[in-house]
Amino acid sequence: MAEPSTAPGNGETIPAPAHAGEVRAEAPARIQTIALVDDDRNILATLSISLQAEGFATRVYTDGEAALKALLDNPPDLAIFDIKMPRMDGLSLLQALRAQSSLPVIFLTSKDEEPDEALGLAMGADDYIAKPFSQRLLVARIRAILRRSELVRAPIDADSGESLPDTVVRGRLQLDPARHQVAWDGTPVSLTVTEFLILEALAMRPGVVKSRNQLMDAAYSEDVYVDDRTIDSHIKRLRRKFRAVDPEFAAIDTLYGAGYSFADG
Amino acid sequence: MAEPSTAPGNGETIPAPAHAGEVRAEAPARIQTIALVDDDRNILATLSISLQAEGFATRVYTDGEAALKALLDNPPDLAIFDIKMPRMDGLSLLQALRAQSSLPVIFLTSKDEEPDEALGLAMGADDYIAKPFSQRLLVARIRAILRRSELVRAPIDADSGESLPDTVVRGRLQLDPARHQVAWDGTPVSLTVTEFLILEALAMRPGVVKSRNQLMDAAYSEDVYVDDRTIDSHIKRLRRKFRAVDPEFAAIDTLYGAGYSFADG
């Protein structure tokens, strides 16, 4: 198996390539570093390449103790441990790490290790992923966790900062993302999760046409695909529920051949 | 492309049946191509047929090296590799491919393979599927991945970035791609998707003559060919719709023998 340029020894930081493979806008792109700890060098190499392609810098360790030291000394933004490792396994490593650090950690587990999940999470891992897994899933989890920890780290700036608008109002629609609650002219309408997500995607950008694919993206995780008509079904039920409250309801427009949109106020 | 068309069973592009099963939203039907790499011709044949039935075009390779070359030369929309293959196995193939391309890849794995070794390494792929799998599952995964890569390519919208150049104004014409909305002197004109795309192509470059072929490219994602007269028909409908709003409308010029253009403002 081809090895990465340098033998995956311990701790070299491999910068991400300049043109990160995937597009990610967000903040003024600071390259984030991820530490990988696993005894299998092939896995390390593959993971490393994948993550670099996604725009992360990586640091790899095959030895738990060495890793621990480095993680404390010069913490990355996130660490990924294999649960099973020879000298010092992932759980012990996490335990030792947690004594001094709150670094975000993702566990890798083999399929046949159900109980470890609970255990790992209880011990303070931020997430765990069962092998084998897709690159897509891993990257999604990583980004989710990094986003979360950034929010914590950069807490509610000024006092005024907490200004997350509780409810979004779009004409006669009131929508409360935090509570998953919706009302029309003040009358509450009870929606299922999927319905809510689709409505939210539409209502957040009134007038903008959302294709069925875009709505799927809003309502489902990235690795799920459902039939286009399924979106239609949800729209159907949304309309029905709103019509039950207001027979004249017509705020969800169909754009033949394009998708749906929420009527501008 | 430098086709290694000599190698039997390598690289024939098999067109999908005319009436593809799936619906397209934004731009009219572009048939997507999937490359299949596997040493087992039976599997290739079966997969190929299944996928064609779902409206994909397929390209099959039994040889890893030939596949690599073709994938780089003339990339499909997505590739599916069997992990185990004689000359160049799926893992090496992926690694080699990843060095130069971010083409979406799905791995096929056998159930009885060393779970940790092989599967752990499959992580550089975008997704993997364990054999045996249902056709339904495979197609769902494929669509999920294609949807995602389409979404990446298309939208700049994002939740936060309000910085969308919303409407394009060309003289008395206002045109809003995101909303699929068009107005003349402020009066809305309702267009179909095809009409919209053609008008957009013209209006984006006022005064520039667009040949019918160019307009076709704008309206049909490059795979579909229709009669020249059909463009005329769309122009006709466009003019009619605008004239309904402004009898003097004359912003779409005919360039005899060349094509059409949108009048400079």
Add this chain to the structure above:
DNA sequence: TTATTTTTCCCCAGATTTGACGGAAAAGGG
């Protein structure tokens, strides 16, 4: 487990859109 929701899929009838045709009209060339 069984009972309820929720979600997905399928199918059809009715609308809408589309590509193509044919003849009339307009433009260009000599």
Add this chain to the structure above:
DNA sequence: CCCTTTTCCGTCAAATCTGGGGAAAAATAA
């Protein structure tokens, strides 16, 4: 001015899309 080429326009049948009604499948709750 005549003839040829190209475009315009009305029309129509075919293709495509949408709105629902359900039923089957999954997910949740009890």
